[in-house]
Amino acid sequence: MKGNEERNRQLGESFRQARRETVVIVLAWLAFLIWTGFVCGFGSQLKQGEEVVTAFGMPRWVFLGVVLPWLAACGFTFWFSMFYMKDTDLDPDRECEANGEEDGQGR
Amino acid sequence: MSILPLLASTPGTGSNSALICFLGYVGVVFVIAFLAGRAGKGKPFVGEYYLGGRNFGMWAFALTYAATLSSGGSFMGFPALIYTHGWSLAWWIGGYMVVPLVALGLFAKRINQVGRIAGAITIPELLRKRFASNQVGNVATLLVLFFMFFYLLAQFKAGAEIMATLFGDVPIYQKAVAAVERTTGEWFWIGSADADYLVCLCCFAVAVVAYTAYGGFRAVVWTDVLQGLVMVVGVLILLGLTLSQVGGLEGATRQLALQTPPEFGKAELELIGKSRDQTLAKGTFLASGDGEVMRLSATAIMEAKEGPQGPFDVLIITGAEQQAQLSDKVESKIVAHVTERIPYAGGAGEKGVYLSAPGPHATKPEGFLPIVLALSFFGFWTFSGAGQPSYMVRQMAFRDTIVLRRSILFVAIFFTLIYLPLIFIFTSARILLPGMEGEADRIMPAMATVVTSNANIPWLAGILVAAPFAAIMSSVDSFLLLVSSGVVRDIYQQNTKRKVSEKTIARLSHWTTISVGALAVLCALNPPEFLQTLIIFASGGLGASFLVPVILALYWKRMTSRAAVAGMMVGAVVMLGCYLKGWSEFGRFSSYNPLDIHPFIWASLANLLVVVRLSISGRKPDRELVERYFGT
Numbered sequence: 001m002k003g004n005e006e007r008n009r010q011l012g013e014s015f016r017q018a019r020r021e022t023v024v025i026v027l028a029w030l031a032f033l034i035w036t037g038f039v040c041g042f043g044s045q046l047k048q049g050e051e052v053v054t055a056f057g058m059p060r061w062v063f064l065g066v067v068l069p070w071l072a073a074c075g076f077t078f079w080f081s082m083f084y085m086k087d088t089d090l091d092p093d094r095e096c097e098a099n100g101e102e103d104g105q106g107r
Numbered sequence: 108m109s110i111l112p113l114l115a116s117t118p119g120t121g122s123n124s125a126l127i128c129f130l131g132y133v134g135v136v137f138v139i140a141f142l143a144g145r146a147g148k149g150k151p152f153v154g155e156y157y158l159g160g161r162n163f164g165m166w167a168f169a170l171t172y173a174a175t176l177s178s179g180g181s182f183m184g185f186p187a188l189i190y191t192h193g194w195s196l197a198w199w200i201g202g203y204m205v206v207p208l209v210a211l212g213l214f215a216k217r218i219n220q221v222g223r224i225a226g227a228i229t230i231p232e233l234l235r236k237r238f239a240s241n242q243v244g245n246v247a248t249l250l251v252l253f254f255m256f257f258y259l260l261a262q263f264k265a266g267a268e269i270m271a272t273l274f275g276d277v278p279i280y281q282k283a284v285a286a287v288e289r290t291t292g293e294w295f296w297i298g299s300a301d302a303d304y305l306v307c308l309c310c311f312a313v314a315v316v317a318y319t320a321y322g323g324f325r326a327v328v329w330t331d332v333l334q335g336l337v338m339v340v341g342v343l344i345l346l347g348l349t350l351s352q353v354g355g356l357e358g359a360t361r362q363l364a365l366q367t368p369p370e371f372g373k374a375e376l377e378l379i380g381k382s383r384d385q386t387l388a389k390g391t392f393l394a395s396g397d398g399e400v401m402r403l404s405a406t407a408i409m410e411a412k413e414g415p416q417g418p419f420d421v422l423i424i425t426g427a428e429q430q431a432q433l434s435d436k437v438e439s440k441i442v443a444h445v446t447e448r449i450p451y452a453g454g455a456g457e458k459g460v461y462l463s464a465p466g467p468h469a470t471k472p473e474g475f476l477p478i479v480l481a482l483s484f485f486g487f488w489t490f491s492g493a494g495q496p497s498y499m500v501r502q503m504a505f506r507d508t509i510v511l512r513r514s515i516l517f518v519a520i521f522f523t524l525i526y527l528p529l530i531f532i533f534t535s536a537r538i539l540l541p542g543m544e545g546e547a548d549r550i551m552p553a554m555a556t557v558v559t560s561n562a563n564i565p566w567l568a569g570i571l572v573a574a575p576f577a578a579i580m581s582s583v584d585s586f587l588l589l590v591s592s593g594v595v596r597d598i599y600q601q602n603t604k605r606k607v608s609e610k611t612i613a614r615l616s617h618w619t620t621i622s623v624g625a626l627a628v629l630c631a632l633n634p635p636e637f638l639q640t641l642i643i644f645a646s647g648g649l650g651a652s653f654l655v656p657v658i659l660a661l662y663w664k665r666m667t668s669r670a671a672v673a674g675m676m677v678g679a680v681v682m683l684g685c686y687l688k689g690w691s692e693f694g695r696f697s698s699y700n701p702l703d704i705h706p707f708i709w710a711s712l713a714n715l716l717v718v719v720r721l722s723i724s725g726r727k728p729d730r731e732l733v734e735r736y737f738g739t
Contacts, residue, residue, distance in 0.1 A: 011738025040198045044464035057356025066197045073204040081515040087508040091223045
């Protein structure tokens with residue numbers, strides 16, 4: 001029974017960590033949606049006869065509203081995957097079975 | 108002269124080398140699949156064939172995920188849309204900036220963990236075991252099979268079209284086409300397909316089905332690695348060649364600012380001087396007496412007689428710059444007289460329309476991408492991508508979370524190197540290849556051929572065309588496997604009472620893969636015209652059915668099996684309903700978007716409401732079941 005309790009405790013902890021990561025991801029998605037929507041929504045409409053302003057060869061609204069947040073999203077993804085996301089044991093039953101074998105208890 | 112025949116391979120020209128280069132690539136794919144099949148021999152069949160033993164490292168996992176996500180839509184449909192609607196597509200596809208983070212970060216860790224605890228190798232099986240309910244598994248299986256089949260059709264069509272474009276008038280290919288035309292011309296259903304398309308469809312299907320059936324998931328993943336690398340390299344080379352030929356991105360944007368949308372119309376055609384009967388191919392450039400340039404929208408047969416004939420459907424090129432650019436391609440012995448013209452409903456005659464949103468649209472006065480639709484696509488790409496069973500199943504195959512963390516970053520870089528360059532390339536394509544709105548789905552191979560010909564390196568076209576072909580193959584093989592796993596694992600194994608041997612399962616899996624491929628070929632003989640429409644319907648349907656139930660199954664202890672079944676069905680029905688209404692309203696296979704919001708969003712919201720409502724009002728799930736998948 002002890003093996004089961006330990007297994008459930010570890011699984012519960014990894015579940016809560018995954019849930020925390022999910023909240024961060026959803027907030028990040030929302031932030032990039034707002035950034036892109038705001039800049040493209042206001043910047044992409046062209047009035048009749050209006051000159052198109054470019055940045056790095058593309059329409060400026062594309063650079064500020066798509067390319068720049070895209071690069072920022074890559075930066076955020078780097079931080080998230082390398083520093084925020086925690087490593088977890090993906091197979092709690094295997095470890096539990098191994099422990100069970102060691103102390104003579106099967107699950 | 109049509110631009111596409113530039114692709115045609117004639118003996119002694121450089122385009123033969125492009126074909127050899129392309130066939131060499133396909134050969135390498137086969138060798139890899141063969142080696143993968145051998146590597147999997149002697150291991151337990153089911154886990155190996157459908158999940159590769161759950162032991163993939165970063166390169167294999169990240170590249171198979173990215174390559175599968177980048178389907179024929181990314182390399183055929185998406186470029187066609189960029190070409191047709193301009194820079195607004197940058198906003199349309201913008202959601203991909205967070206797809207790796209959302210699709211992998213949201214699901215992968217938990218789905219892999221729950222999959223291992225349940226011993227599941229398919230998504231329906233995972234749901235079945237998570238809720239300890241056969242009903243959940245059966246509904247999930249049926250929905251996967253239904254929507255995934257549309258996905259397969261779209262990919263088969265895209266693969267066949269690329270081959271048809273590449274093979275052009277290679278003599279042996281032409282002989283095969285003629286023989287097929289003589290044989291199948293009168294056959295029911297099959298005879299209604301163009302012979303060249305039929306030949307290419309069969310070649311493509313045999314190739315992909317053969318290596319998938321032989322090598323299973325491991326072959327699919329190993330070939331995906333190669334295909335993913337080919338995609339990135341191909342796109343980056345195409346970007347370099349394109350920008351160097353249009354005077355840089357700034358030059359292309361400046362020229363694009365002067366372009367206005369074409370007009371649809373009808374024209375009577377008149378032969379000049381003595382002539383004989385002529386067949387004018389679809390896409391032939393013609394000019395009116397005052398120099399207005401247009402393209403034939405369908406093949407036209409002209410009799411050797413005086414006076415105007417027709418009228419025939421044409422696409423009229425507007426804008427003095429484009430007309431001047433195309434004047435040397437015009438069929439000089441024919442004069443066209445325009446009898447009817449229909450301008451674009453959105454953006455007609457407006458310079459700069461290709462540089463701004465909502466972008467031009469042939470039939471919608473509000474343009475291609477109204478603001479609300481753009482916002483809903485941001486959600487559509489991220490969450491419908493995350494909700495696809497074919498991508499979810501890959502998340503059960505990585506070895507550990509270190510692999511996952513590195514893969515998220517890798518896929519983010521991969522998508523950046525694919526999607527941003529594609530936008531730059533195909534907005535520039537309007538400068539290099541004007542007047543291709545009538546066959547926009549072929550813009551990718553056409554661009555590959557034209558830029559390599561211009562750069563005097565025609566053999567490189569083989570590699571560039573291999574990029575979209577790789578994307579299609581890597582998606583088709585994955586979808587084939589997903590559908591066959593649905594049949595074998597989720598239907599046959601779940602419903603058979605007796606114990607089935609590994610050998611029987613192996614034989615059944617191989618034959619199911621082959622049968623599904625054959626059925627897809629039959630249905631793909633007469634597919635809908637627009638590739639991207641099918642892809643959006645299928646991915647939207649799968650996302651609408653699975654995203655909410657799977658994510659809540661992984662993260663919400665309170666969710667019940669009854670709620671899962673109802674949620675999946677409501678998501679699918681709302682999605683189908685919007686397409687049926689679109690069909691009845693617009694007269695073609697198209698979605699109806701209430702309040703300009705994509706039906707995927709409505710379907711997912713309905714799904715969420717139903718799942719939450721039924722779960723809260725239902726009986727609490729068994730404590731033992733909850734502890735098994737969530738711990739304490």
